[in-house]
Amino acid sequence: MNTATGGEETGGRSLRAQMASELRERLKEGRPLRVYLGADPTRPSLHIGHFVPVQKLRVWQELGHQVVFLIGDYTGLIGDPTGQSSERKRFTHEQLMEMAKDYTQQVFRLLDPEKTEVRFNGEWLSKLSFAQIIELAAIFPLKWIVSRRDFADRLARGESLRLHETLYALMQGYDAHALECDVQVGGYDQHFNLLAGRWIQEHFGRKPHICWTYPLLMGTDGRKMSKSYGNSIDILDTPEDMYGKCMRISDDLLPSYIDLTTNFAPAEAEALKARLREKGVNPMEIKKQVATNLVTQYHGAEAAQAAGDQFQRVVQDKALPDDIPEIALPAELAGAPIAWVDLIVALNLAASKGEVRRLIAQGGFYVEQETITDPAATRAPGGTTLVRMGKRRYFKIVG
């Protein structure tokens, strides 16, 4: 059964079409729908890739539907095995509750706390009896579980796969049932977990919820978005960083960013994507609109405007940024001329003298906006000196 395999190829057109038609039916009921997103608080800091469903939840919220944000304090005890190539590190309930604080704080950058129902799945999962778990477990043919690509791969490679991991989907599915929701949103990889909710709801004679999933958002360079790749845009980024990182999105990824991260009205989004396909249109202009939209969502229109202005000034017009960090010279370095190479290393602004020399040799070291070409150049003591290393690392050395 195709829909049970849980991989990114699942679902397919027919399922999506079915979900769309079920959603249309449900909307005809004319009441606010309960739309839920669950997340396990197993990561300390989040990026906009994690936030694609959150961003969509906000759209639902703005349309007047009841949005539920579920914190997986119990599912987090297992850790979602979806897409994992090995057993996950497990957290204690205390750790999870601690991380949940940061988590909700970040989520409320987008969602309206007043209008959001926040729940913890420990509320019901902790109360299930063994008999109830048996009943739930009986819903899932083992074949569905072991044919999921992630599990199948691990089994094929002879790697550890433990029973508790196979229960994850059951737990998430039960959440959907307990929350009596109409729609569950999630990443595309969550198909299996979302469908589990439908099976459980159907088992209990309920109308199954609609599964609404979103494709994976790639990092700004086209690889998987990950903090360690340095290609992520993080929820807690400053407006300037967020804007700048948006401008760094590869041109060909722009359409997916428009779809997944902005809250343009559908027609507007389509228009932007159409513009991108036109000849002679500078993608930069559209990228700026995406950046402004994104920063506005997280920081407000004013901050977005300011960030855009700063980008224009600093990057495009190559002017000085607003606040350049000042570095006061420690006593032992002050008072005498010192070679730039030594100074920069002493201040920990570079890992080695060779690195600074290289920068100078390549014409990327500037003092008071003048390129330094002599690797032995020194700085005279006293006063404030503006230093620029490379494209955008500015410092003021004082003392």
Added chain:
RNA sequence: GGGGAGAUUCCCGAGUGGCCAAAGGGAACAGACUGUAAAUCUGUCGGCGUACGCCUUCGAAGGUUCGAAUCCUUCUCUCCCCA
């Protein structure tokens, strides 16, 4: 428990006695150009020295050798196959 493969500079990955600070790719950094911090092109990419050079590095510790990432011994860890 038995058999096999492997651990290389940030990552992947070549390298089986000197030409190896170590191919190639990726990332990163710089410069050029541009339509942006995109794309493209060029360069750099262990440390110290202006420099012929010196020092440290190829899982760990020893050993063989004029000379080892490459050979031997032991150890640690990882993966695969069989039971």
